[in-house]
Amino acid sequence: MSAENRKSSKHSITQHWLRNNIGVVTAILVVLEILLIFVVRNYYYSSARQYLTSKMKIVTTAVMNASGDDQTNYNTEIRSIVEGYDEKDKIELMAIKTDGEVDVTSSGFSPSVDDSMSDYEEAKKSDTGVGVQIYDLSTGEKVMAVTSVISPRGSEYEALRMLSSMKNIDHQILMISILITIIVLAIVLLLFFSGMFFIKSIVMPIRSINSIARKFATGDFSERLEKKRNDELGELCDSINYMAQELSNTEQMKNEFISSVSHELRTPLTAIKGWTETVTSMYDDKETFKKGMRVITSETERLSQMVEELLDFSRxxxxxxxxxxxxxxxxxxxxxxxxxxxxxxxxxxxxxxxxxxxxxxxxxxxxxxxxxxxxxxxxxxxxxxxxxxxxxxxxxxxxxxxxxxxxxxxxxxxxxxxxxxxxxxxxxxxxxxxxxxxxxxxxxxxxxxxxxxxxxxxxxxxxxxxxxxxxxxxKEKPDNQATVDVELISSEPIEPIDNENAPK
Missing domain, CATH: 3.30.565.10 (Histidine kinase-like ATPase, C-terminal domain)
Incomplete structure (x- = not known):
């Protein structure tokens, strides 16, 4: 590929469109995709938090109601509520003693000592007595933990804690994210292929126009553009074909003009040269001398008028x-x-x-x-x-x-x-x-x-x-009839102006 073609390719309409349109649209869609995924994630996580918080409130309310009966064994009641929790297959309910250790759970399995309990620390410091955190367990599972501080009289338990796995929620978010990504990719591909089809419908005719225009520039007017559509490009093809026809006609007329002028100049020059030689050799023959001078004068005047006509045309x-x-x-x-x-x-x-x-x-x-x-x-x-x-x-x-x-x-x-x-x-x-x-x-x-x-x-x-x-x-006559040029045309009778552009 030549340097000119490489430069043309680099700055082609297709490259410009890909860089400035598809690139910008793709970037905007990616940003929107990220924002949408973020919104979806926040929505699901907020819903999960709200759900766990409402469940925790129901449990703490039940505990507080139990603590109002002086005959109730508070510790036994809390353990009974935790162990008999009816949603233990989805939510792990724990009772935390005053020393911060988990004493009883709804599933019967105690959490690992390596697992974080930042939600418990947050609940103790919070004015509302509730702390919520999301973190990974030592098993690698992501959970949401909600801890609520309780203080029933005579109870050795300080707080209740709920754990819920985020696996299903994260899976749902992942599916939605994949769906959004697929939609974005589909939009980008649709824009790309529809755009490429549109660009091709413009670029290909333009390349054809460019190729034929270069031939016109070299003087080759033999080819014509094929009009395939009745739109702006079709009108452009008609205009260029019309221009080529006019240029071809002008070129032909110019060549004929040069040929004609050459002939018109050659004729009087030949006459002048011939009679000059005749007059020179027959100087003593007065009649021949006078006739020759008349011919020379006439042909000279004819040449002068032709030159004046050409000058007028140039002006x-x-x-x-x-x-x-x-x-x-x-x-x-x-x-x-x-x-x-x-x-x-x-x-x-x-x-x-x-x-x-x-x-x-x-x-x-x-x-x-x-x-x-x-x-x-x-x-x-x-x-x-x-x-x-x-x-x-x-x-x-x-x-x-x-x-x-x-x-x-x-x-x-x-x-x-x-x-x-x-x-x-x-x-x-x-x-x-x-x-x-x-x-x-x-x-x-x-x-x-x-x-x-x-x-x-x-x-x-x-x-x-x-x-x-x-x-x-x-026609209003100017007050000051000043001439607009110093060049005057002689008022003496002149020979006819030769012109093959005859009104015939």
């Missing part, structure tokens, strides 16, 4: 995405976006329609970030449309909100992919360029403006992206 993940808020005319930003793409759409044989209203309320937001969103959506609409398709951009006010609709008649998005298009790294179509995070960034920007970005699409029919933003009347 969102670290909660560092900041906005420079101000009162803006949303139509100006939307109109500039449409202007940027008019020539490109025309060159691709795509109709770009813009239904511009005469006036819209102002919006409180970051104009550069909002323009970034519009560029991303319009770029996606054109990118996933084919020759002869139509892209329509419309803006209007409804219920104190600015509504911006960007629709196309392109290839659309399948029902399976539609819920995932705003997920990071997801690409609905791997044949089109893009990194797969542009739409996730756009959705985050709109949410931070208090708006929403909704996508409706049907595969083969087209896609509609609806952006809503609150009017400035709906």
């Amino acid at each position: 969102i993940q670290d909660n560092r995405l900041t906005l420079i808020m101000d009162t803006i005319d949303i139509l100006a930003e939307l109109g500039e976006t449409v202007l940027i793409y008019q020539e490109r759409a025309k060159a691709l044989g795509i109709t770009l329609n813009y239904y511009e209203p005469k006036m819209l309320p102002f919006v409180y937001g970051d104009k550069n970030r909002l323009r970034q969103v519009f560029i991303n959506i319009v770029d996606n609409a054109i990118k996933y449309s084919n020759k002869g398709d139509t892209v329509s951009v419309e803006a209007y006010e409804e219920d104190n909100e600015i509504c911006i609709s960007i629709s196309d008649t392109g290839m659309g998005i399948s029902k399976e992919d539609l819920p995932k298009v705003k997920t990071k790294f997801f690409k609905a179509n791997h044949t089109r360029r893009g990194s797969g995070i542009g739409l996730a960034v756009a959705d985050e920007i709109i949410q931070r403006h208090g708006g929403s970005l909704e996508i409706n699409s049907e595969q083969g029919v087209g896609t509609t992206v609806m952006i809503t933003l609150p009017c400035i009347e709906q």
Whole structure:
């Protein structure tokens, strides 16, 4: 067993439960058992003492009544009472002379000189004239002795003494003690086996969960936990399986994202490198030189936008995405976006329609970030449309909100992919360029403006992206419009943001 496994075993739930629960319960039951046995013993011994004392009182009363008759021979009467005692088979009755010696007994056998008579000494010193002691005889038998001092006139006897064997009482106490011990052991065993069954029902699934979780930690998401019960552990299995599925999907999307970004970076770099070599070798050809510089500038701008998109995504993940808020005319930003793409759409044989209203309320937001969103959506609409398709951009006010609709008649998005298009790294179509995070960034920007970005699409029919933003009347403008970041986004027209996370 490895050190890690030994440590795990040492601090396992089973060991913890045995030590802190069963151990404590057993200790409490043992203490209760001892107390109960002690109570039982005291009860039986007190009952025996009370019984002997009552019997002694009957005998002493009879002796005292006999001593009241002047014609009675006191000594003969005491001997007669002792020798004729009718319970001699259970109790030994003795008469003790004034010199402390036992003169007569009910059974006819005198006690050994080695036997203790501390009860007699106690009776002589007691105010009540009664002494009770329990001790072992020289024969090894445990007895209870009760001595009562008497003083009838003219009698040579000083006290009467009773001895009763404790054998039957001790046997009864022993039987009760054994019964109590058996009950305690039964309770402990019941607790142990029921507890072990319960612990096993928890520990075994946890060990299975731990084993599969370690595989998840190494990147192996192939296995799933088997849900055997509809309780908290069953819910935990469902949660872990869901987590594994999401991690697996994220891992797959991340790998696809890396592959896609690598491809997207390689394409412009290859173009830049090729045209740089061409321009260098054909410097005297001005037309070729100008064309090469245009390509290099365009591809460089494309790379710059990809890097900016990745930086924005990183800021969102670290909660560092900041906005420079101000009162803006949303139509100006939307109109500039449409202007940027008019020539490109025309060159691709795509109709770009813009239904511009005469006036819209102002919006409180970051104009550069909002323009970034519009560029991303319009770029996606054109990118996933084919020759002869139509892209329509419309803006209007409804219920104190600015509504911006960007629709196309392109290839659309399948029902399976539609819920995932705003997920990071997801690409609905791997044949089109893009990194797969542009739409996730756009959705985050709109949410931070208090708006929403909704996508409706049907595969083969087209896609509609609806952006809503609150009017400035709906959002209280701060008294001091201080910027929250020193980083500005250029207000110059920029190339479309590549994004395979297409709303199709």
